[in-house]
Amino acid sequence: MTTVICLHAAVAQKSYGSEKRFLCPPPVVHIEGPVWHMRNQQLSMAVVSETGERSFEQKSTLDNNMTSSFKFLHVTGTAKAKSFQLSLDIAEPHPSTASNPEADGPPGRVWASFDSAPVTIISKPSKKTAKTRNISSCILAGGPVSLFNRINSQTVRTKYMTIDHAQLCASNVAWSAFNVNVVRRPNEVPNIGPQPVTYGCEIVLSDTQSGISTSPLTIRKVDKGRVSIEDGGPVSQMQKIALQRINPDGSRHYLSAAGPIPGSTGVVPAPGMSSQAGTHPLIFQSPRVRDEVKDGMHIISDEVDDYLCWTIIGISKFQYTFFDSSGKNSNIPELPITPFPTLFTAPVYRQVNNTVELTVSNFFYEDPKTRTQVPLDVFLGNLGPLPHRVYQASPPGPLTSISPYLTPGMDGASADSPTSPSSPAGAPRFMPPGPVHTIVVVEMPPITDVIKALEDDALPLNADRPDNADGADGRNGSGPPPPSINGRSLPLLFIRSIDGVGYHSGRTIACENVFHTLDLNGQPPHAGGNIDTGWLTAAHEGGLQNLPGWTLRVM
Structure with missing residues (x-):
């Protein structure tokens, strides 16, 4: 499977007048898996306003690590704008630029367009402590963040915290996302729902990719160049902080983005550290300690440069996974692979009739030959296509507020208009008018087929299945699950039959035995008296045709 991942800031500052406040950190796109000649593809990202207008489109190419960065995107607009979206296009190189992908030229055929969730716009970082009730503006414990350092507020002097060669570094060319794990709070809080990180917390920063973690650090608020020790409120988006380390002798050091100091110990770059220009290990440095007398009391404070x-700043991610069901991964699809079919809610399994109910958007695509709407096929792993029934949802009512996000000129376009699939204006960029989603009721395969598929999936490649392992022996309701399927599940997939393009729904389905963990000897006595519970033991030992012990569970 091929996965397109984009990491970007959860909030952004608006640019006023002629200024350009670039998105910081810059959005980064990474592609994993079979890549369908992806290295030669043209990537472009644009800012999309709440009215659907695209602006400030920037092109980029993939490096040797299949990663691309967009450093010059910024947000403008009216004062009423509260959010925007990022839109990533992947296009084939135009014949005129095939020999030089980085050359400016006409865009090629766009075959994939991926959109982010709305990104909140702020005018400037809050200097006051955030209120806990406004949790959307807070940094949440356990969530991913990016940290960057900027000298004299100059964009060209920005360094990002990153991991390079298994070391915590500062870099002006790359950044990493870190999970903020709180290990100690100054005040205990109830463990209910998401909790904001508060000043004075002892935290550990853990790289989301490598898992490399820092030592415990105390997060402190910085105000006018001084570290505030007493502030214990929530940490807000884009606030300035200092990361403090208390030494055994009681002295205080802070994590520094300054470059290595010649002749100092402990800051010599590891072999190979020069692989990234402008990247160096982070060090700890002492602040300037200021001792003042105020109202007859000595006040000691740390001044930091x-x-x-x-x-x-918090980090958001959008991720899309697709694949070639034929397994060839040899050509870019002729039809655009987007918009992606997306589940609105978690699938619901109905054990009585062995069906799964799905609420899906973009479940239909247009056949380029017949110009008719064709539903996607549904597979469970390699089982399928599965029989399913489709129910179109009613259009939203008059009191429902749904923004259609149409591109300019798309108003009133009919669903069967004869536009070319390769044309950039051939389909709405965002949610089309009409029904918002489709309800799909999928008939699941027999339990024995699911167990057999799980066991086959557990076999090593090129391994032969035993002749007597038909997946049905002893699987009609008795016994523990076979060890080979413990912890395994099958992906729920959508496949476009016309060309074999497949989509991962993001959900998997596992098979489990409802009697496996049931303690029959520990059944409490029934309050009603002589109730025969022997049927339960019989079902556990031999299985009943009308009471199967196996069931499916949506993961």
């Missing part, structure tokens, strides 16, 4: 201050 810009290179000891970090701006913290």
Whole structure:
């Protein structure tokens, strides 16, 4: 399967007048898996306003790590704009630029378009402590963040915290997302729902990709170049912080983005550290300690320069997985693979009739020959296509507020208009008018077929299945699950039959035995008296045709 992953900031500052406040950190796209000649594809990203207008489109290419960055995107607009979206297009190179992908030229055929969730626009970072009730503006414990350092507020002097060669580094060319794990709070809080990170917390930053973690650090608020020790409120988006380390002798050091100091110990770059220009290991440095007398009391405070201050911002991600069901992965599809079929809610399994109910958007695609709407096929792993019934949802009512997100000029376009699939204006960029989603009731395969598929999936490649392993022996309701299927599940897939393009729904289905963990000897006595519970033991030992012990579970 091929997965397109984009990491980007959860909030962005608006640019006013002629200024350009670039999105920071810059959105990064990474592609994993079979890549369908992806290295030669043209990537472009644009900012899409709430009215669907695209602006500030930037092109980029994939590097040797199949990663691309978009460093010059910024947001403008009216004062009423509250959010925007990022839109990523992947296009084939135009014949005129095939020999030089980085050359400017006409765009090629766009065959995939991926959109982010709305990104919140802020005018400037809050200098006041956030209120806990406004949790959307807070940094949440356990969530991913990016930290960057900027000298004198100059964009060209920005360094990002990253991991390079298994070391915590500062870099002006790459950044990493870190999970903020709180290990100690100054005040205990109830463990109910998402909790914001508060100043004074002891945290560990863990790289989301490698898992490399920092030592415990205390997060402190910085105000006018001084570290505030007493502030214990929630940490807000894009606030300046300092990461403090208390030494055994009681002295305080702060994580610094300053470059290695010649002649100092402990800051010599590891072999190979020069692989990225402008990347160096992070060090700890002492602040300037200021002792003042105020109202007859000695007050000791730490003064920190810009290179000891970090701006913290939450990170969002959008991710799409697709594949060639034929297994060839040899050609770019003739039809665009987007919009993606997306589940609105978690699938619901109905054990009585062995069906799964799905609420899906973009479940139909247009056949280029007949110009008719064709539903996708549904597979469970390699089982399928599965029989299914489709029910179109009613259009939204008059009191429902849904923004259609149409591109300019698409108003009133009919669903069967004869537009070319390769034309950029051939389909709405966002949610088309009409029914928002489709309800699909899928008939699941027999339980024995699911167990057999799980066991086959557990076999090593090129291994032969035993002749007597038909998946049905002893599987009609008795016994524990075979060890080979423990912890395994089958993906729920959508496949476009016309060309074999497949989509992962993001959900999998496992098979489990409802009697396996049931303690029959520990059944409590029934309050009604002489109730025969022997049927339960019989079902467990031999299985009943009308009471199967196996069931499916949506993961």
